Amino acid sequence: MKKIADVLRSGDWKNEKHVPIITAPKSVKKDESFTVAVHVGENIPHPNTTEHHIRWIKLLFQPDDGFTYELGDFQFTAHGEATAGANQGPAYTEPKITAEIKLKTSGTLMALSFCNIHGLWEYYQQIEVI
Numbered sequence: 001m002k003k004i005a006d007v008l009r010s011g012d013w014k015n016e017k018h019v020p021i022i023t024a025p026k027s028v029k030k031d032e033s034f035t036v037a038v039h040v041g042e043n044i045p046h047p048n049t050t051e052h053h054i055r056w057i058k059l060l061f062q063p064d065d066g067f068t069y070e071l072g073d074f075q076f077t078a079h080g081e082a083t084a085g086a087n088q089g090p091a092y093t094e095p096k097i098t099a100e101i102k103l104k105t106s107g108t109l110m111a112l113s114f115c116n117i118h119g120l121w122e123y124y125q126q127i128e129v130i
Helices: none
Strands: 020-023 034-040 054-063 069-075 096-101 107-115 119-129
Touching: 020 107, 020 119, 034 054, 034 107, 054 096, 069 096
Parallel strands: none
Antiparallel strands: 020 034, 034 096, 054 069, 054 107, 107 119
């Protein structure tokens, strides 16, 4: 039986279009709001077509001590679908999100993304609360 860890993929985001890159400060003040962005395909754009797209991004926080917390679940549901056919639709969603969060303790920001063809991808960033 496989576990999630067995199927999660990671890679060098400068050469891989599926990695959900986190952009956030390296340190933040306790209880002070800050912006976190997650973008799939920052250096190499990910196809955003009916046939090949990012379905979702999840943003999580793992405190240095304790359980993992889900900060956000972002769904991308428009990929050019239409009754006229694939990629003929009027709307597309881009796999990029921003979130405002506050932390009380240091830990790790975690991003997961799901490509409908290439599966689950991960990225991590340490964040220090001062």
